[in-house]
Amino acid sequence: xxxxxxxxxxxxxRQAATWLRHPVLWLSIALFLFCMIWxxxxxxxxxxxxxxxxMKKLAALLTVGSAVAVSTxxxxxxxxxxxLTPSIxxxxxxxxxxxxxxxxxxxxxxxxxxxAAPKFIVETGAMTVMALLLFGTLLRKGARDIxxxxxxxxxxxxxxxxxxxxxxxxxxxxxxxxxxSVSFANFSRAHTDVLGIGATITVLGCVIAMWLAPRxxxxxxxxxxxxxxGLPHGRIVVAALGLxxxxxxxxxxxxxxxxxxxxxxxxxxxAIAQRRPGGAHHRILLPVAALVAMCVLVGGQTFFERVMxxxxxxxVVVEFLGGLFFLFLLLKGKIR
Amino acid sequence: xxxxxxxxxQIDGNPILTNVxxxxxxxxxxxxxxxxxxGKSTLLKLMGRIEPLQTGHVAINDLDVGTTPSGQLALEMxxxxxxxxxxxxxxxxxxxxxxxxxxxxGHPGPVDHAAVHDALVMFDLVPFADRFLDELSGGQAxxxxxxxxxxxxTPWMLLDEPLNNLDMAHSRALMKxxxxxxxxxxxxxxxxxxxxHAAAWADHLIAMKNGRIAxxxxxxxxxxxxxxxxxxxxxxxxxxxxxxxxxxxxx
Ligand SMILES: Nc1ncnc2c1ncn2[C@@H]1O[C@H](COP(=O)(O)OP(=O)(O)OP(=O)(O)O)[C@@H](O)[C@H]1O
Ligand SMILES: [Mg+2]
Numbered sequence: 001x002x003x004x005x006x007x008x009x010x011x012x013x014r015q016a017a018t019w020l021r022h023p024v025l026w027l028s029i030a031l032f033l034f035c036m037i038w039x040x041x042x043x044x045x046x047x048x049x050x051x052x053x054x055m056k057k058l059a060a061l062l063t064v065g066s067a068v069a070v071s072t073x074x075x076x077x078x079x080x081x082x083x084l085t086p087s088i089x090x091x092x093x094x095x096x097x098x099x100x101x102x103x104x105x106x107x108x109x110x111x112x113x114x115x116a117a118p119k120f121i122v123e124t125g126a127m128t129v130m131a132l133l134l135f136g137t138l139l140r141k142g143a144r145d146i147x148x149x150x151x152x153x154x155x156x157x158x159x160x161x162x163x164x165x166x167x168x169x170x171x172x173x174x175x176x177x178x179x180x181s182v183s184f185a186n187f188s189r190a191h192t193d194v195l196g197i198g199a200t201i202t203v204l205g206c207v208i209a210m211w212l213a214p215r216x217x218x219x220x221x222x223x224x225x226x227x228x229x230g231l232p233h234g235r236i237v238v239a240a241l242g243l244x245x246x247x248x249x250x251x252x253x254x255x256x257x258x259x260x261x262x263x264x265x266x267x268x269x270x271a272i273a274q275r276r277p278g279g280a281h282h283r284i285l286l287p288v289a290a291l292v293a294m295c296v297l298v299g300g301q302t303f304f305e306r307v308m309x310x311x312x313x314x315x316v317v318v319e320f321l322g323g324l325f326f327l328f329l330l331l332k333g334k335i336r
Numbered sequence: 337x338x339x340x341x342x343x344x345x346q347i348d349g350n351p352i353l354t355n356v357x358x359x360x361x362x363x364x365x366x367x368x369x370x371x372x373x374x375g376k377s378t379l380l381k382l383m384g385r386i387e388p389l390q391t392g393h394v395a396i397n398d399l400d401v402g403t404t405p406s407g408q409l410a411l412e413m414x415x416x417x418x419x420x421x422x423x424x425x426x427x428x429x430x431x432x433x434x435x436x437x438x439x440x441x442g443h444p445g446p447v448d449h450a451a452v453h454d455a456l457v458m459f460d461l462v463p464f465a466d467r468f469l470d471e472l473s474g475g476q477a478x479x480x481x482x483x484x485x486x487x488x489x490t491p492w493m494l495l496d497e498p499l500n501n502l503d504m505a506h507s508r509a510l511m512k513x514x515x516x517x518x519x520x521x522x523x524x525x526x527x528x529x530x531x532x533h534a535a536a537w538a539d540h541l542i543a544m545k546n547g548r549i550a551x552x553x554x555x556x557x558x559x560x561x562x563x564x565x566x567x568x569x570x571x572x573x574x575x576x577x578x579x580x581x582x583x584x585x586x587x
Contacts, residue, residue, distance in 0.1 A: 081423060217434070218437055227386050228386060
């Protein structure tokens with residue numbers, strides 16, 4: 001009796017310590033701190049205006065971070081590996097091509113007239129349909145041959161980029177310039193005209209992904225085992241690819257293509273989540289990945305913009321490090 | 337009973353299974369034997385709705401495999417395939433936990449935890465419960481996958497070469513366990529290459545060759561020198577031991 005009383009405070013302390021070690025918790029705290037620094041560091045002069053501007057940028061970074069993270073994790077689950085990302089497979093190039101194609105088909109003036117949000121929805125819809133047609137057929141039978149997948153991705157990416165270029169040339173240079181402005185990632189100058197709709201879609205996508213998370217866990221066992229356990233495999237693959245397509249559309253529309261960022265995020269998320277039991281489950285993996293991505297973007301942008309005074313450097317650094325990480329994974333043969 | 341009726345299967349125009357019909361009795365251990373490439377795994381996959389049927393019908397306990405909801409079938413039969421690679425990096429306990437998915441859909445309760453624990457104990461996996469699958473030996477990994485299949489606790493079990501990688505003791509223990517399940521009223525379909533395990537433990541044998549059923553019946557009926565010579569295109573002696581055929585396949 002007295003023993004249990006004595007143990008009590010100790011136990012509670014240990015429980016608190018276990019909670020604090022939960023990656024979702026400490027990543028949330030870190031993200032909160034980064035956001036506060038981003039918003040309030042060196043605030044002077046026209047408070048209201050600057051805060052509003054910073055808040056807009058912050059929302060864009062958070063949206064892009066979670067969209068890239070969730071789409072990468074989901075794509076890796078569907079394609080049963082740890083080295084492919086939607087961008088390596090040419091998803092963002094496909095989005096840019098669909099964008100160009102729509103401008104070509106509907107005309108610059110007509111299409112630009114309908115407003116940023118409806119335009120974005122049409123583009124995302126077209127992109128999702130194309131992605132499902134292309135990658136659905138590739139992945140429904142289960143991803144078996146990783147080498148073939150990488151090769152397919154490289155070819156598709158090049159094909160889509162060439163496609164955009166070709167259509168761009170047929171278009172007049174003016175129209176092409178509006179499209180090309182989103183062909184390169186730039187975290188500091190997000191296209192905030194689609195921020196509202198993009199953020200809404202991302203939040204929705206993340207909620208759906210968390211709701212389907214237990215099913216994605218089963219999907220990660222591979223096609224045969226998933227079917228044996230009664231998972232409607234084809235439908236879950238389509239759901240995952242649909243989410244990937246929509247989220248890639250959001251991040252590409254906001255900041256342009258990000259090639260290797262997702263790879264870093266997924267690698268870090270797996271490393272962090274794996275240290276605790278149940279860490280392979282998407283209910284943990286998805287939020288951890290999203291938080292990691294948002295921390296990297298907000299923290300990195302704060303550092304480069306405020307400390308180094310270089311607005312546009314973050315994407316370059318992230319892509320460079322991501323590229324190195326990709327090489328590292330390839331060379332170590334850690335492609336599963 | 338699993339009823340397979342007029343099943344034909346082609347891949348890229350090549351016939352893999354031709355006019356396969358058979359009844360697999362309930363409450364028995366049925367062994368599928370035959371040379372490499374005979375179509376055993378393909379037949380098992382069609383029975384387990386892992387691959388869609390092209391022609392013909394498969395029904396398990398009168399549930400048509402083509403039309404019954406997959407989730408309902410997962411409560412009826414468990415399937416263990418030949419390929420054990422898993423992309424997700426899972427701990428042994430987590431993998432076994434997925435065997436409970438058809439019952440709990442990702443929200444395990446006390447019954448599910450108990451079933452996982454029983455499976456861990458049954459396959460001597462308690463010391464490895466919190467290890468990652470890629471940190472296990474081949475036989476330990478095989479046992480982890482078997483434990484997942486057992487944790488599903490279904491009336492039917494379809495096992496594709498479950499003895500792969502298992503040592504002598506664990507092989508025998510598995511076959512014994514399957515026959516215990518049979519005695520408890522459950523049914524097992526098992527692809528075996530070791531004919532002596534089939535002779536010792538199976539009630540019913542189905543021999544396949546070139547996508548057709550070459551012979552079926554009890555061990556006495558199927559494991560004869562003539563049938564085996566035709567099946568594997570190689571001569572083999574068959575002795576008798578303890579009232580069962582003993583195939584001298586190794587000399
Ligand atoms: N995906 C595939 N594409 C083309 N042919 C296939 C495919 N899968 C299986 N086959 C062919 O189908 C035939 C039957 O294969 P199956 O795996 O059913 O044989 P098996 O009896 O299980 O052989 P083993 O004892 O080697 O496991 C083989 O000739 C094989 O080459
Ligand atoms: Mg086989």
